[in-house]
Amino acid sequence: MNNKAKRELRETIASLQISDDQAKQMVDDITAGDALLNKFSSPELTTKAKQNVTDAINKQLIKQKNSIAPVAILIRIAALFLIGTMVINYVYKPQDKQTAIVNEVALTNGLQAEIELITFESAIRASEETTDDYFDEISVNGILSLWEDKNWDIELL
Amino acid sequence: MNQAQIGQLISRCQKGDNVAFEKLLDEYGGKLLAYFYRVTGSQEQAEDLLQDLFVKLIEKISLYKHQNKFEHWLFRIAANQARDRARKLTTRGYTASLNYDGADGESQTMAAQLPDNDQLPQAQMMLREEVDALNIALAQLPALDREIIMLRHYSQLSFKDIAQTCNIPLGTALAKVHRGLKELRKILDHE
Numbered sequence: 001m002n003n004k005a006k007r008e009l010r011e012t013i014a015s016l017q018i019s020d021d022q023a024k025q026m027v028d029d030i031t032a033g034d035a036l037l038n039k040f041s042s043p044e045l046t047t048k049a050k051q052n053v054t055d056a057i058n059k060q061l062i063k064q065k066n067s068i069a070p071v072a073i074l075i076r077i078a079a080l081f082l083i084g085t086m087v088i089n090y091v092y093k094p095q096d097k098q099t100a101i102v103n104e105v106a107l108t109n110g111l112q113a114e115i116e117l118i119t120f121e122s123a124i125r126a127s128e129e130t131t132d133d134y135f136d137e138i139s140v141n142g143i144l145s146l147w148e149d150k151n152w153d154i155e156l157l
Numbered sequence: 158m159n160q161a162q163i164g165q166l167i168s169r170c171q172k173g174d175n176v177a178f179e180k181l182l183d184e185y186g187g188k189l190l191a192y193f194y195r196v197t198g199s200q201e202q203a204e205d206l207l208q209d210l211f212v213k214l215i216e217k218i219s220l221y222k223h224q225n226k227f228e229h230w231l232f233r234i235a236a237n238q239a240r241d242r243a244r245k246l247t248t249r250g251y252t253a254s255l256n257y258d259g260a261d262g263e264s265q266t267m268a269a270q271l272p273d274n275d276q277l278p279q280a281q282m283m284l285r286e287e288v289d290a291l292n293i294a295l296a297q298l299p300a301l302d303r304e305i306i307m308l309r310h311y312s313q314l315s316f317k318d319i320a321q322t323c324n325i326p327l328g329t330a331l332a333k334v335h336r337g338l339k340e341l342r343k344i345l346d347h348e
Contacts, residue, residue, distance in 0.1 A: 005313065012316040016328050026335050033338025036345065037310050040291045042191035049204045050186065056208045057178045060215045065173065 006031075158184055164223045171218050182211065185228070189235055192311040196239045196304055198292050206242060210235055232312035233322045236304060243300055294344040301325075302337040309334060 009030060013023045158166075163184075169177035189210060193203035213234060221230060295303050301323065308319055320330040 008315050012327065012331055016331065026331075029335055029339050029342075033306075033334075033342055034310070036338070036342055037291075037306075042187070042311075043194050043200055043203070045182075045186045045190050045207075049190070049207070050182065052204065053182055053186065053208050053211050054179055057182070057211050057215065058175055060212045061173055061175050061178075064215060 160225045163227050164225075167218065167221060167223050167227060170214075171221075178211065178215065181214070185231060188311050189231070192232070192235060192307055193239060195292070195295060195307045195311075197242070198296060202242070206235075206238055210238055213238065228312060229314055229318050232308060232314055233318075235312075236308055236322050239304060290345060291341075294341050297344055298337050298340060302333045302340075305330060305333050306337045306341070 006027075009027060010023075013026050016023075018026070166177050166180055166184075170181065186207065190203050190207050193206040194200060197203055197206065210231075214231070217234065221227070295307075298306070305319055305323060308314055308322065309316075314322065316327060316330050316334070319334075320327045323330065325333075
């Protein structure tokens with residue numbers, strides 16, 4: 001038993017709630033037991049046994065590599081699919097927000113008035129006194145007058 | 158081999174380097190075989206367990222994070238394996254003793270496994286007597302006591318680590334080593 005092991009043994013025994021005499025007896029018994037075990041030789045690893053273990057190691061490593069290969073291929077396919085999806089998304093930029101398109105088209109064509117009209121319609125709808133008929137009338141009239149004011153092509157309606 | 162070298166060896170093992178595994182076998186194979194031999198009492202079973210341990214090591218090495226405690230980790234796996242084997246033998250109806258099944262199917266002791274005395278050089282005969290005496294004495298201890306004593310003897314695991322490995326309180330581990338070693342001395346003194 002080396003010094004480190006002896007210290008560890010003493011510390012472990014000291015952590016138990018036993019008397020000093022008992023602790024000393026325990027250390028002595030264990031030290032004597034260790035000395036006894038050290039007298040006995042241990043069997044050595046024979047060349048044949050070592051070869052058997054080496055063969056088992058090589059066999060297992062090959063087995064493991066073969067089992068990892070399909071998983072690695074699947075991971076690569078998944079990664080390629082993900083990258084492809086991201087590239088397509090980036091290149092084509094699909095517009096899925098209708099509001100954004102409306103605003104974009106309206107601003108591109110200079111139709112700020114149209115946006116204002118939509119806001120006006122919303123205000124009318126919110127009014128308790130407004131009936132659907134009234135709203136339709138206001139709405140249609142509003143649009144027609146707006147179109148005339150702006151001198152837009154009436155066929156566009 | 159120092160801890161830094163062991164760390165490098167483990168890194169290589171984690172990359173699947175078979176030469177690195179063989180070096181680990183050179184480094185720890187002897188100790189592990191001796192541990193298995195003392196716990197099972199059979200050279201054949203000890204070699205089988207060593208082989209199984211290295212196969213398991215290949216499967217588990219990627220989980221290991223080197224913190225200068227590789228030997229502890231390795232012996233924990235070894236202890237679990239030895240215990241699993243004992244459990245399987247018990248389930249199959251065998252006693253976890255230091256006997257083994259000979260080629261003819263009959264249970265034999267380690268002494269019977271060796272050649273006759275007149276065929277052995279004197280040094281080998283002395284070794285045989287020592288091995289037999291210790292194994293016979295060990296066979297008289299409870300399996301867990303034997304396991305703990307041998308684990309401590311070959312792995313240099315601390316009592317705390319042994320207690321954790323065997324899932325028993327620290328005081329119990331210490332008491333079992335104390336009682337077991339005392340018992341061994343008593344048995345061997347009588348012989």
